[in-house]
Amino acid sequence: MRQFLIEEIKTWERFYRANFINCLTGFKPVSLVGSISSSGVPNLSIISSIVHLGADPALIGYINRPVAAAPDTITNIEHTKCFTINHINESFLHQAHQCSAKYSPEVNEFEAIGLTERYEEGIIAPFVKEALVSYEMELVEISPIHYNKTFFVIGQLKSVFLEESIIDADGFLNLSKSGSIVSIGLDGYAKTEMITRLPYAKP
Amino acid sequence: MRQFLIEEIKTWERFYRANFINCLTGFKPVSLVGSISSSGVPNLSIISSIVHLGADPALIGYINRPVAAAPDTITNIEHTKCFTINHINESFLHQAHQCSAKYSPEVNEFEAIGLTERYEEGIIAPFVKEALVSYEMELVEISPIHYNKTFFVIGQLKSVFLEESIIDADGFLNLSKSGSIVSIGLDGYAKTEMITRLPYAKP
Numbered sequence: 119m120r121q122f123l124i125e126e127i128k129t130w131e132r133f134y135r136a137n138f139i140n141c142l143t144g145f146k147p148v149s150l151v152g153s154i155s156s157s158g159v160p161n162l163s164i165i166s167s168i169v170h171l172g173a174d175p176a177l178i179g180y181i182n183r184p185v186a187a188a189p190d191t192i193t194n195i196e197h198t199k200c201f202t203i204n205h206i207n208e209s210f211l212h213q214a215h216q217c218s219a220k221y222s223p224e225v226n227e228f229e230a231i232g233l234t235e236r237y238e239e240g241i242i243a244p245f246v247k248e249a250l251v252s253y254e255m256e257l258v259e260i261s262p263i264h265y266n267k268t269f270f271v272i273g274q275l276k277s278v279f280l281e282e283s284i285i286d287a288d289g290f291l292n293l294s295k296s297g298s299i300v301s302i303g304l305d306g307y308a309k310t311e312m313i314t315r316l317p318y319a320k321p
Numbered sequence: 322m323r324q325f326l327i328e329e330i331k332t333w334e335r336f337y338r339a340n341f342i343n344c345l346t347g348f349k350p351v352s353l354v355g356s357i358s359s360s361g362v363p364n365l366s367i368i369s370s371i372v373h374l375g376a377d378p379a380l381i382g383y384i385n386r387p388v389a390a391a392p393d394t395i396t397n398i399e400h401t402k403c404f405t406i407n408h409i410n411e412s413f414l415h416q417a418h419q420c421s422a423k424y425s426p427e428v429n430e431f432e433a434i435g436l437t438e439r440y441e442e443g444i445i446a447p448f449v450k451e452a453l454v455s456y457e458m459e460l461v462e463i464s465p466i467h468y469n470k471t472f473f474v475i476g477q478l479k480s481v482f483l484e485e486s487i488i489d490a491d492g493f494l495n496l497s498k499s500g501s502i503v504s505i506g507l508d509g510y511a512k513t514e515m516i517t518r519l520p521y522a523k524p
Contacts, residue, residue, distance in 0.1 A: 170345070276326070317508070
């Protein structure tokens with residue numbers, strides 16, 4: 119085992135360093151965030167920084183990149199207060215990854231990448247029709263992270279769409295069954311295989 | 322596919338609801354956070370809310386549960402400004418999961434759960450000797466999330482320990498090779514299998 123000091127890492131070539139550091143946190147949940155502009159243009163972003171904040175109230179957050187790099191989703195959410203989160207399956211992985219390209223704000227990214235918009239009554243933001251697990255979020259707060267111009271976007275859960283067959287008897291979701299994938303680094307994707315569930319731990 | 326409204330979810334039995342909502346974000350990176358108290362008691366927490374914030378500067382955050390539920394790690398980090406993050410392998414999964422039990426602050430959790438402390442020169446916080454990938458963090462900020470009394474703990478990367486054999490030619494870390502696992506919900510664990518890496522996406 120070798121130690122790599124940050125002073126050494128900083129001297130590395132930019133893409134080598136970005137690959138290394140982006141992989142460090144391990145395999146990540148990866149989803150498509152659906153939103154719509156105030157003028158009605160649907161938008162999709164691929165996000166691998168989604169984090170569970172608490173079950174009661176049901177709060178979920180994600181890190182939005184700096185506005186200069188990724189302006190559309192955060193602008194849309196600011197205006198409409200509404201977004202959707204859609205799990206990714208291997209069957210549409212290539213289309214999902216294509217969402218990381220920087221399209222102009224006037225481009226309908228569903229059409230550009232080849233996925234299908236799905237609208238549900240009373241929900242302005244588009245869902246990804248191909249997704250087997252998706253949920254509707256309402257904006258709670260956009261909190262700036264000053265150190266690197268990113269934003270912590272916090273939302274509250276409004277509703278969930280999924281097949282009842284993946285819900286276990288105690289509410290646990292069998293996402294290996296639904297085929298939800300994970301990502302690693304900037305461009306890697308992996309599938310999962312359940313090892314086990316363990317009993318509630320006591321001292 | 323069925324829609325579940327939050328108004329319905331809120332009526333569910335507490336553990337059923339917690340399982341369902343904790344699973345929603347998908348498979349998560351799961352690691353052991355090592356810290357030490359100002360009186361020298363080592364501490365370990367199992368954390369599944371670790372999130373990459375940016376590569377330059379190299380910032381990584383995690384969500385700490387409310388102080389009433391999980392006081393030790395956050396108190397230690399506040400005092401020492403230092404913590405370690407250690408990937409979990411299937412070989413010590415049961416010990417890692419046992420870290421979710423609530424031990425008294427005076428208990429050395431490495432001894433209580435059966436993992437080995439490893440200390441490195443100039444780093445006060447303990448590493449998990451059994452981990453194949455681990456890294457040293459310095460506290461940047463503890464940001465309270467008022468809606469549910471959790472905290473967003475932001476740190477900057479100081480150094481990394483891993484086997485050079487898992488680093489690919491372009492800096493990508495092959496964490497399927499090192500066997501880093503993921504978690505799901507409150508008590509589920511899964512292993513991963515790489516699907517692919519995809520080229521940089523352009524419009």
